[in-house]
Amino acid sequence: MKVLCVAQQKGGVCKTTASLTLSAALAKRGRSVLMIDVDPQANLTRNIVDYESLHADVSMLYSGKAGIEDVIAKTAYPKLSIIPARTALNRVENLERTLSTYNTLKREVPKIASRFDFVIIDTPPSLGLFTVSALLAATHVLVPVQPTFFCQEGLGDLNQTIVEARENNVGLKSVRYFITLFDKRTVISQELVAIFHEKLDKSLFKTVIRKNIAIEESQYAQKTIFDYAPRSSGAQDFWKLSQEVEEWLENS
Ligand SMILES: Nc1ncnc2c1ncn2[C@@H]1O[C@H](COP(=O)(O)OP(=O)(O)OP(=O)(O)O)[C@@H](O)[C@H]1O
Ligand SMILES: [Mg+2]
Numbered sequence: 605m606k607v608l609c610v611a612q613q614k615g616g617v618c619k620t621t622a623s624l625t626l627s628a629a630l631a632k633r634g635r636s637v638l639m640i641d642v643d644p645q646a647n648l649t650r651n652i653v654d655y656e657s658l659h660a661d662v663s664m665l666y667s668g669k670a671g672i673e674d675v676i677a678k679t680a681y682p683k684l685s686i687i688p689a690r691t692a693l694n695r696v697e698n699l700e701r702t703l704s705t706y707n708t709l710k711r712e713v714p715k716i717a718s719r720f721d722f723v724i725i726d727t728p729p730s731l732g733l734f735t736v737s738a739l740l741a742a743t744h745v746l747v748p749v750q751p752t753f754f755c756q757e758g759l760g761d762l763n764q765t766i767v768e769a770r771e772n773n774v775g776l777k778s779v780r781y782f783i784t785l786f787d788k789r790t791v792i793s794q795e796l797v798a799i800f801h802e803k804l805d806k807s808l809f810k811t812v813i814r815k816n817i818a819i820e821e822s823q824y825a826q827k828t829i830f831d832y833a834p835r836s837s838g839a840q841d842f843w844k845l846s847q848e849v850e851e852w853l854e855n856s
Pocket of ligand 2: 619620621643647648726727728
């Protein structure tokens with residue numbers, strides 16, 4: 605079982621979209637996938653299950669009130685399960701931060717190793733408890749980068765956090781980046797893509813996710829992009845990216 609953490613402290617750069625869409629693509633190819641939402645905004649959760657009818661969520665794991673088997677929920681897709689988040693997760697941030705809280709996912713996730721091929725964790729736009737705990741449980745880290753000046757600036761802090769996580773997580777094998785929200789009409793976008801290629805070299809995936817309104821519409825319709833608009837550029841780009849990601853997860 606491979607555990608992929610999608611992380612980037614900048615907000616609105618496609619973490620949740622990538623977590624959901626890559627999971628959906630892998631599940632479509634017959635792999636069994638567990639998504640874990642550790643963002644108190646619960647955007648991933650709201651995109652794929654009925655938030656109001658949830659009985660358990662990831663906060664119960666962090667507070668020790670439930671074990672991992674008790675908080676897994678089914679989705680409408682047979683190969684795709686989720687450990688949902690609810691806003692109760694906000695309260696966990698205020699709990700006493702012990703080593704055990706940080707190690708929640710590292711401790712619990714291996715218990716379901718025989719049930720899933722891949723675990724994909726969506727994190728909030730910060731480098732706090734939830735992102736760090738996801739990095740401590742991860743075997744792989746995927747970082748979305750938007751070709752804007754500010755996104756480039758924030759990467760240093762994230763890289764430092766990943767370095768620190770590595771010191772406490774020998775299982776963390778590999779970090780990769782992909783470019784998203786690409787708008788080919790702007791010169792600045794194209795220039796920044798060239799800079800990212802130079803800086804990140806082999807750790808940058810070839811596939812670039814273009815801006816595509818169907819992606820936002822699909823989330824509003826609570827469908828995956830593959831069901832909502834299978835011929836859209838968003839569906840094509842994410843399908844290609846999912847092939848690169850699957851190969852990477854399998855082979856490292
Ligand atoms: N390729 C795309 N084209 C157009 N819109 C997109 C694309 N990818 C994501 N979006 C939209 O951009 C917004 C932010 O995306 P998303 O929620 O995935 O970012 P995030 O990094 O998870 O944000 P946060 O940091 O708040 O958790 C959403 O409304 C989403 O629908
Ligand atoms: Mg998000």
